[in-house]
Amino acid sequence: MRAEILEEVKKEIEKMLAAGFIRPCRYAEWISSIVPVEKKDGRWRVAIDFRDLNRATPKDEYPMPVAETLINAAAGHKVLSFMDGNTGYNQIFMAPEDIHKTAFRVPGAVGLFEYVVMTFGLKNAGATYQRAMNYIFHDLIGKLVEIYIDDMVVKSVSMEGHLDDLRRVLDRTRKFGLRMNPKKCAFGVTVGQFLGFLVHERGIEIGLKSQEAVRTMQPPTTKKELQQQQQAFDEIKRYLTTPPVLVPPRKTAVLHLLVGSDTSIASVVVQLYEGVEKVVFYLSRRMLDAETRYPEVEKLCLCLFFTCTKLHHILLTAEIIVICKSDVVKHMLSAPVLKGRLALMSDTIEDATELRLWSLEKIKENKARVARAYNKRVRPKEFQVGDLVWEAVLPLGTRDKAYGKWSPNWHGPYKVVQALKGNAYMLEELDGEKFPVAVNGQHLKKYFPSMWDDGQ
Secondary structure, eight states, X not given: OOHHHHHHHHHHHHHHHHHTSEEXXXXXXXXXXXXXXXXXXXXXXXXXXXXXXXXXXXXXXXXXXXXXXXXXXHTTOSEEEXXXXXXXXXXXXXXXXXGGXXXXXXXXXTEEEEESXXXXXXXXXXXXXXXXXXXXXXXXXXXXXXXXXTEEEEEEXXXXXXXXXXXXXXXXXXXXXXXXXXGGOXXXXXXXXXXXXEEETTEEEEOHHHHHHHHTOOOOSSHHHHHHHHHHHHHHXXXXXXXXXXXXXXXXSOEEEEEEESSEEEEEEEXXXXXXXXXXXXXXXXXXXXXXXXXXXXXXXXXXXXXXXXXXXXXXXXXXXXXXXXXXXXXHHHOSOOOHHHHHHHHHHHHHHXXXXXXXXXXXXHHHHHHHHHHHHOOOOOOOTTOEEEEEOSSTTOOOTTTGGGOOSEEEEEEEEEEETTTEEEEEOTTSOBOSXXXXXXXXXXXXXXXXXXXX
């Protein structure tokens, strides 16, 4: 190790000792080597090569979230706040009986050290951190916030609601002592980078780093390559640096799946937005040498199989229309006997279809059960034309600055002038001025005159 690098490593060791992340080690069962990694700003990061320890460590099978699902869930919101954990892994302590296993040696006379806190490079560090985040934010994930390890995004449909959502998330981080890196946080923005993609209200775009990598591609070096490839590369650059905006799938929309195959297999998932086709997901890969010799129908079956395997989290939640040169689904269903790879592909696709239908049936049953429970507890409110009613102050919990906690929850009375469908009513003031819109009956209650109304 060069002397200047060793000096930087010593400084990092001193910082970690002062922070309490590591401590000197006396008796080590496992000893790992140090690997200095240069950062973009020229500084050095101390990384540890835990490969031997990781090979002997049982894998934690904790289910990690699907990145594509989180990106889709974050897109389509008007206001976003992005946060990144400050030395996130180091916020979790190692189990005392496992500390000695993280020992590492530093060249020269610096010595032997071991980690008191969890660090990068350990086999199950990601799963451990994700489990902790899911425990801390269990009731907010999917509603206000999406989390992938130490990347976090708070999402809201309005700025007013976003402040409340952000306050709830930050209160939770304060309660559990989590720390965020202020240099990597952005609050109250309309667009930002999450898991390598740009997410905003309109949809999803590829990240700036990916676009920049394409823009700075070098042209071919030989004259022959230049003649054959320059035009193709220019076209690829133009297309990739002006990417289409991907939209998150809507739960009630029908998805169109376009599949095709030649020397590669590719598919596009689209759905209609106000009569215009919008792309939800692109998927492709090159065919193996043996796959290029498949019959045309088997190539399309392979493409459909590949798509169902990779995008099951999207395809299981919506009705799918498959569009391709030939009807692969009809071919598989009409064949009397399927063998080999076609049988495997057909079974996978049928399993996905059965799982989707089963999921829809369970959702329907759960909705019916919730409706029955609600109907048992809530009596429908019915009013007649001419009734006097109070109207709830909305949104619920709104307070008047002049009255504070003594603010009224109802205002009125008003007179019912018309009963509409869906438990809605048209109201008017006692002086005859009518409401411009109908009011939900759930936000009304009958007005009964009190002794204080006798003189009015």
